[in-house]
Every structure is written in C-alpha cells, then in structure tokens.
Amino acid sequence: MAELASEQDRETPRNKQSITEQLKGIESVKVFFTDLNGRLKNLDINPNNVLDVLNHGVGIDGSSIAGLASVDDSDRIMYPVLESLRILEFSNRRVAFFVGKLYNQSGERSECDPRAILEAVLEKAENEFGVRFLVGPEHEFFLLKGDEFSGDMHTDRDGYFGSSPGNEGELVRQKIVDLLGKCGVNYEKTHHEVTPSQHEINLEPGTPLEVADRTLLFTHVTKEIAAEFGMHATFMSKPFNNMNRNAFHIHTSMTDLDGNNLFYDSNAEYHLSTKMRHFIGGILKYARETSIIMASTLNSYKAYIMDREAPIIRGWGLKNRSSMVRIPHAINPKATRLELRCPDATGNVYLQLATLIAMGLKGLEDELECGNPDSGSSYQKTRRKRIYDKSFIPKDIFEALMEAEKSDFLKELLGVSIFNNYLSLKMADWEEHRTHVTPLEHRKYLSI
Numbered sequence: 001m002a003e004l005a006s007e008q009d010r011e012t013p014r015n016k017q018s019i020t021e022q023l024k025g026i027e028s029v030k031v032f033f034t035d036l037n038g039r040l041k042n043l044d045i046n047p048n049n050v051l052d053v054l055n056h057g058v059g060i061d062g063s064s065i066a067g068l069a070s071v072d073d074s075d076r077i078m079y080p081v082l083e084s085l086r087i088l089e090f091s092n093r094r095v096a097f098f099v100g101k102l103y104n105q106s107g108e109r110s111e112c113d114p115r116a117i118l119e120a121v122l123e124k125a126e127n128e129f130g131v132r133f134l135v136g137p138e139h140e141f142f143l144l145k146g147d148e149f150s151g152d153m154h155t156d157r158d159g160y161f162g163s164s165p166g167n168e169g170e171l172v173r174q175k176i177v178d179l180l181g182k183c184g185v186n187y188e189k190t191h192h193e194v195t196p197s198q199h200e201i202n203l204e205p206g207t208p209l210e211v212a213d214r215t216l217l218f219t220h221v222t223k224e225i226a227a228e229f230g231m232h233a234t235f236m237s238k239p240f241n242n243m244n245r246n247a248f249h250i251h252t253s254m255t256d257l258d259g260n261n262l263f264y265d266s267n268a269e270y271h272l273s274t275k276m277r278h279f280i281g282g283i284l285k286y287a288r289e290t291s292i293i294m295a296s297t298l299n300s301y302k303a304y305i306m307d308r309e310a311p312i313i314r315g316w317g318l319k320n321r322s323s324m325v326r327i328p329h330a331i332n333p334k335a336t337r338l339e340l341r342c343p344d345a346t347g348n349v350y351l352q353l354a355t356l357i358a359m360g361l362k363g364l365e366d367e368l369e370c371g372n373p374d375s376g377s378s379y380q381k382t383r384r385k386r387i388y389d390k391s392f393i394p395k396d397i398f399e400a401l402m403e404a405e406k407s408d409f410l411k412e413l414l415g416v417s418i419f420n421n422y423l424s425l426k427m428a429d430w431e432e433h434r435t436h437v438t439p440l441e442h443r444k445y446l447s448i
Helices: 002-009 013-022 047-056 114-129 168-182 208-228 274-286 299-303 349-366 397-405 408-434 439-445
Strands: 028-034 040-045 058-061 075-080 086-089 094-103 131-144 187-192 198-203 232-234 250-256 316-318 325-327 338-340
Touching: 013 047, 028 047, 028 075, 028 114, 028 208, 040 047, 040 058, 040 208, 047 075, 086 168, 094 114, 094 208, 114 131, 114 208, 114 349, 114 408, 131 208, 131 349, 168 187, 168 198, 168 208, 198 208, 208 232, 208 349, 250 274, 250 349, 274 316, 274 325, 274 338, 274 349, 299 397, 349 408, 397 408
Parallel strands: 028 094, 316 325
Antiparallel strands: 028 040, 058 075, 075 094, 086 094, 131 198, 131 232, 131 250, 187 198, 250 338, 325 338
8 A cells, every 4th residue: 555655644643643632522523525426425433543544544335335436346445634624513512524535445546536536637737737726616505494395395585685584594504604614614705595595605715625625514514504493405406496596606716826817817808818718718618518517417407597597508708697607807806717607516516626627727728719708698699499509508417418428528537437437327317317207297198
C-alpha cells in the first residue's frame, strides 16, 4: 500500500492528535460519502477508534452501494478527510462530521469514487491551464409534511420572498444557518422561494472540493433540522405539477494562480474575457451529452418546461434567467462569474462540478466560440416543433442517455468504470419507468 501510505504521511501526527482532542465528549462520529447517484451514505465510528481509522481507514462493502463495486471485488477502504471535520451541535447531541475518500485494497484511489473525479479535474486545471475556481451553488429545497406523497403536503402557501406569521419554515432556515455557522460554514442569504413550501439558502463561495464536501454537510444538516420541526426536507427536482422546481444553480468564477479573475476584461464586449467566452463555448458544446450528470433522474426532466425558470435551450445570456448559462450583474470585476442553471440537487455534486469545469476547460483548449447572447426570453423563441432538436437540452432521460452513450468526452472524463456503472444505473431507472403503468395512463386509456 505504498501510494496510500505516502498520502497519509502528509498528514502530521499532530494534526491527527489534535482531531482526537476535538472529539472528546462527542457522542457520534460519522463519515459521509456518496454513491454514483449522489445519494448520501454514512458510517458511524466509535469515537474511541477514530485515531485508528484516521491512520488505517475502515473497510466497507462497495458492492452494496450503487455503482461503487462488483460483488466479486467488493472491499473498499474509506479514509476520513481531515480538513472536512465539522462539529455539529444539534439540539440533543453533538456529532462529528467527516467526508470520506475511497481506496482499493491495493492502496490506490478507487476508480469509482466520484470525489476522485473532481480531484483529478482540479489538478488538471491547475497544472495544465494554470487556473483555479470558486463556486457557489444555490441550495433549494421543499419543507413538506411528510416523505410520502399525499393530498396536501405543503407547510406554507407563501411565494417568492414570502413571510407570514407563524411560518415555521423561516425558523428552520434560521436554525440551519445558525448550526452551520457554529461549525465555520457561513451563509450569504436565505429566503422563501417561488413555490409554496420552497426555500433557498446560499452559502459563501469556496473551492469546488470544499463546496462539494460542504454540500454533503448541508444536505445532512437540512434534513436533520427539518425533522426536529416535524417536517421532511426534500431536494427532489419537481414534486408538484404546474409549480417551479428545486434547482441547483452553480455560480462559477475562474482565476489565475495569483487570484486574478480571468472572466473579466475591461476592454471586451460586455466586459467578458475571451477565456470566459471559450469557457461558455465548452459548456454549450457538451451540454447535451453531459445532461445525464446535471439532471440525473426521470423527474429532473419534468422541470424543463417553458416559463418555470428552468432552461430548455442551449444558450447563454446577460442577466437572463431563461438562459442555460446566465451572466449575473457584477458591480465588482472580481465578482464576474457565470451561473449554470440546468443542474438540480438530485445529481452527484462531485460529478456535477467536475463536469462543469471539464466542459469549460475543453472550451479553453479548443478555443470554442459561444456565439451571441440570448436576446429576450428563450421561452418565446419561435421554433418548429420537432421530436429531436439539438438546440434544446434533452427533453427526457432517454434522450439524455442516448447523448451520453455516444459521448467520448464523458467517457474520458469519468473513466470507463464510472461511465459504464453510471449509465447502467440510469438505464435501469429508464427501463423501470418505461415499463411501469401510471395512473395517468389509466385515466387516459382505461375507457377505450
């Protein structure tokens, strides 16, 4: 296990010892990671055994977790990431939170660890392109009365920026940001979203790896705090017909190694640099074949409809919320950034951030043009209706799978193992949906 040992040697014993000191009096130590679908997984560790786990890892059965391993080669070793430690002060207990990294028995990083894909993309960005990134996702979620669909699940009837007396959703949001603040994660803003029972919390921007790890933390905390209030927090993309979805908009800026914003150019049209335009060009070119990463569930594509603030066409625009890539207004040149509006939170955050950055880097490498910005609402563009139209984002998961299956770009980014495992998972979802008879079909066809 030479490679593994060399990486662990970079962590000084003093750091590990200081962590064990911080964990005194902790009732529970949890190590979190994701399966390929992005679903949160965690392992509870006896606080008395933490130092041993930091040094030697802990074995897990990868074959029981979607997309990570086969039954004949199932053993994986998980190591807590030291810098990911957060102490969570819930109402009735103190919990230590770590993010985990997966290794094979040989000591090499597991080829099916989604976190490793993001690590590799960021390393390539810095070493080959001399660039770094800051990202800031918008976390949207519903607070509902339960986790099974029923007649009236809403916990409020407020709308955008709504506030009503006795609305416990505001208390939930405040407690989430208070708890995160106590463990060093600060927020920028929080508010009620457009749809009843829908909320948004924006945390401070950070490096992609920090933000991906923090998203696992945010998801866990949000669900725990909601449960304390007798609510269910869901990140499902579109639970309700004729209402807006939960999105996962990702704000992204690119800097050189000295921290200078590379998306801004005072002499360029709209003050957007050539590098930014090429970066956007990469996103637009590969948007269809990577859609299965950004919108990864059957339900995700129910949100891609007109006039519901979800993009339907591949394009970019200035301050245009109907565009797939939006350039928000920035008073300070350092804040010049893009906002990718097609993802939702049902996907794997490590793969989503890795894919976004890899698309942009490919745009830089090939000097891809992004064309002119969208003018007016892209929802109102007159187009002849066709089943297949490359100017649109895929309309359903089957179309997204067809685009992904033939994508050399996606296969190179993910590697053969994750590419094959991921598409197998999504094809199984589609096949289950394709063969399932729904109440809608009963209503439309039973009378025939």
